[in-house]
Amino acid sequence: MTVPVLEVDRLVVDVLVEGEPRTVLHEVSLSLGEGEALGLVGESGSGKSMTARAVARLLPPGARTSGTIRYGGHDVRTLKGGALRDYRGDVALVFQDPRAHVNPVRRIGDFMTEALRTLHGVDKHTAAKRAAAALADVGIADGERRLEQYPHELSGGLLQRVVIATMLLTEPKLLLADEPTTALDVTTQAEVMAILDELRQERGMALLFITHDLDLAGAVCDRTAVMYAGQIVETRESAKLHEDPLHPYTAALVTARPAVDRAVDRLAAIPGRSVSAFEAPDGCPFAPRCPHAVDACHQERPPAEYVDGGLVRCIRADELRGRLAEEVAFHD
Amino acid sequence: MTEEPVLRVTGLRREFGGVVAVDGVDFEIPRGGSLAIVGESGSGKSTVANMVVGLCAPTAGTITACGRDRSRPARSAKERRLRGREVQIVFQDPYASLDPRHCAEQTLDEVLRLHRADDGKQQRQARVAELGDLVGLDARQMRARPRALSGGQRQRIAIARALAAEPEVIILDESVAALDVLVQAQVLNLLADIRERTGVSYLLISHDLGVVRQITDETVVMRRGRIIERGPTADVLAHPRQPYTQVLRDSVPHAGWKPTRALRALTEGAQPS
Ligand SMILES: Nc1ncnc2c1ncn2[C@@H]1O[C@H](COP(=O)(O)OP(=O)(O)OP(=O)(O)O)[C@@H](O)[C@H]1O
Numbered sequence: 001m002t003v004p005v006l007e008v009d010r011l012v013v014d015v016l017v018e019g020e021p022r023t024v025l026h027e028v029s030l031s032l033g034e035g036e037a038l039g040l041v042g043e044s045g046s047g048k049s050m051t052a053r054a055v056a057r058l059l060p061p062g063a064r065t066s067g068t069i070r071y072g073g074h075d076v077r078t079l080k081g082g083a084l085r086d087y088r089g090d091v092a093l094v095f096q097d098p099r100a101h102v103n104p105v106r107r108i109g110d111f112m113t114e115a116l117r118t119l120h121g122v123d124k125h126t127a128a129k130r131a132a133a134a135l136a137d138v139g140i141a142d143g144e145r146r147l148e149q150y151p152h153e154l155s156g157g158l159l160q161r162v163v164i165a166t167m168l169l170t171e172p173k174l175l176l177a178d179e180p181t182t183a184l185d186v187t188t189q190a191e192v193m194a195i196l197d198e199l200r201q202e203r204g205m206a207l208l209f210i211t212h213d214l215d216l217a218g219a220v221c222d223r224t225a226v227m228y229a230g231q232i233v234e235t236r237e238s239a240k241l242h243e244d245p246l247h248p249y250t251a252a253l254v255t256a257r258p259a260v261d262r263a264v265d266r267l268a269a270i271p272g273r274s275v276s277a278f279e280a281p282d283g284c285p286f287a288p289r290c291p292h293a294v295d296a297c298h299q300e301r302p303p304a305e306y307v308d309g310g311l312v313r314c315i316r317a318d319e320l321r322g323r324l325a326e327e328v329a330f331h332d
Numbered sequence: 333m334t335e336e337p338v339l340r341v342t343g344l345r346r347e348f349g350g351v352v353a354v355d356g357v358d359f360e361i362p363r364g365g366s367l368a369i370v371g372e373s374g375s376g377k378s379t380v381a382n383m384v385v386g387l388c389a390p391t392a393g394t395i396t397a398c399g400r401d402r403s404r405p406a407r408s409a410k411e412r413r414l415r416g417r418e419v420q421i422v423f424q425d426p427y428a429s430l431d432p433r434h435c436a437e438q439t440l441d442e443v444l445r446l447h448r449a450d451d452g453k454q455q456r457q458a459r460v461a462e463l464g465d466l467v468g469l470d471a472r473q474m475r476a477r478p479r480a481l482s483g484g485q486r487q488r489i490a491i492a493r494a495l496a497a498e499p500e501v502i503i504l505d506e507s508v509a510a511l512d513v514l515v516q517a518q519v520l521n522l523l524a525d526i527r528e529r530t531g532v533s534y535l536l537i538s539h540d541l542g543v544v545r546q547i548t549d550e551t552v553v554m555r556r557g558r559i560i561e562r563g564p565t566a567d568v569l570a571h572p573r574q575p576y577t578q579v580l581r582d583s584v585p586h587a588g589w590k591p592t593r594a595l596r597a598l599t600e601g602a603q604p605s
């Protein structure tokens with residue numbers, strides 16, 4: 001791997017839930033090199049968005065953190081003033097709902113060029129030209145006409161591409177994409193994903209890609225981290241997660257998905273639901289739902305261990321390895 | 333003689349202002365069958381669903397459920413009740429469609445009062461408990477407000493509510509789309525069990541072709557208000573004939589899949605042949 005652009009080390013985040021501090025991230029560690037894409041996959045409440053928000057310095061008021069988030073040799077958690085502004089210039093965010101980004105009563109052109117004009121001092125005419133060119137980059141041909149339109153005149157897919165084009169105008173070094181295609185059609189999703197992937201490769205941009213779809217993450221990410229209850233339970237090369245998962249939760253995610261090419265009598269559905277870090281029991285947070293749990297799993301939180309070039313938090317990872325591979329192979 | 337289908341729509345059309353949202357749609361579902369409608373955003377899927385359930389009147393065409401015509405709005409409360417026993421719908425977001433002040437027991441009891449007016453309190457209570465069991469909600473969850481439940485649990489309430497009227501057809505409009513994969517798998521298994529046990533039919537609307545493959549027998553593909561392809565689900569997904577259906581299929585992420593821009597461009601150009 002190249003020099004890491006972003007390095008998160010044992011990040012713990014507590015936020016106020018009904019006025020009480022509650023842990024939502026527990027010792028999250030990840031690193032991201034230049035031009036590298038890392039997937040962050042997990043179910044609702046597992047802490048994916050909180051991880052992105054911590055990196056973007058957008059945690060809710062009253063949040064407390066420990067551990068480090070290192071970017072360009074500095075701990076992001078303590079950046080102030082000009083250094084924080086510079087950092088914000090390097091990092092771009094794309095969310096699930098493009099309409100949450102834009103002001104409905106302003107034209108697309110004004111939205112797209114605002115940062116360029118106010119932060120970078122680019123004149124209006126040049127900014128508009130660059131905006132139109134950025135739209136062409138994301139496959140929107142009649143950019144000049146689009147700049148005159150209002151958000152409601154654009155479909156969700158088109159607007160999401162506008163948001164991505166806007167982020168790219170300021171040439172970010174790190175893109176945090178939080179479920180950017182969840183609200184889109186599958187065909188539009190494929191296009192937006194292709195665009196993100198191309199831009200990352202062409203510009204050497206690092207990408208943290210959040211999704212609940214393991215297959216989607218695998219399509220554009222070299223490595224994928226799987227989250228459960230506020231911690232990363234497995235980080236591997238994306239392809240390996242499907243073939244040779246090390247954590248029972250990863251295997252469960254793979255086998256629960258219905259396949260397009262065949263129906264099964266019953267889907268492998270483990271009971272229960274995903275929980276937030278603060279709702280998880282002591283010991284392994286997955287233990288209440290884990291088909292492989294033994295008494296020892298309920299004792300202590302499994303530490304992160306290196307296995308096969310990846311990281312896993314399961315005390316039985318070594319012994320389960322072949323069995324989990326069989327479970328997912330049976331699914332294919 | 334073949335049995336009368338549980339649902340038949342013919343020549344269904346709906347215009348909004350000058351825009352034709354649904355254009356000459358025909359399909360039928362045999363008793364106990366399960367049909368999927370797939371297609372891109374805006375192709376008219378939900379408009380079809382809303383017409384079938386009676387939330388929106390067709391501009392033209394007919395809808396027959398259980399042998400009774402329901403093409404025009406119901407004129408009386410009695411007629412509405414009768415129709416409620418034929419077709420029910422479950423939406424994507426159960427939160428928006430559940431009364432935040434009522435727990436599952438109250439929600440179900442209300443439906444039972446309407447549809448099983450002759451039942452006494454005890455019979456209703458027994459039926460509520462039965463419905464709770466059927467969708468896998470425990471006693472505590474049955475007494476909790478929707479706010480205190482997870483998305484999967486709320487969706488189970490919405491399914492139980494649809495079942496409470498004992499309809500012949502349940503429309504599932506993106507009903508599992510918002511659920512986490514593991515919970516989605518539970519709900520899909522539940523839907524398969526219910527169909528097996530009660531003989532209910534499904535009209536499923538979904539963007540997720542894996543879900544479509546898992547719980548439907550037949551599929552119709554809609555594009556710009558029309559049906560462009562139809563057949564057994566396994567065939568349509570394995571051997572799509574229309575270029576658009578091929579693109580739809582190829583856009584589904586799977587292990588080893590690579591997204592391409594060309595796909596989308598193809599759909600713009602892909603016309604039904
Ligand atoms: N503003 C907030 N204040 C307090 N707690 C929050 C806030 N936002 C999220 N949480 C809690 O933090 C935990 C992690 O939430 P997060 O949004 O990171 O989940 P996620 O993995 O992104 O889930 P999803 O897939 O639903 O988006 C959850 O328990 C959530 O309820």
Ligand SMILES: Nc1ncnc2c1ncn2[C@@H]1O[C@H](COP(=O)(O)OP(=O)(O)OP(=O)(O)O)[C@@H](O)[C@H]1O
Pocket residue numbers: 348353371372373374375376377378379380
């Ligand atoms: N109440 C309405 N008033 C005006 N136009 C409408 C109305 N409802 C739907 N339409 C239009 O009808 C067309 C079909 O919409 P519909 O909601 O049926 O699509 P869909 O296939 O369900 O899409 P999605 O996958 O996004 O849910 C769209 O062009 C939509 O804008």
Ligand code: SF4
Pocket residue numbers: 247248249284285286287288290291292293294297302313314315316317
């Ligand atoms: S530590 Fe135990 S409970 Fe946790 S994932 Fe491993 S086997 Fe399952």
Ligand SMILES: [Mg+2]
Pocket residue numbers: 048049050178
């Ligand atoms: Mg999130």
Ligand SMILES: [Mg+2]
Pocket residue numbers: 377378379
């Ligand atoms: Mg719809």
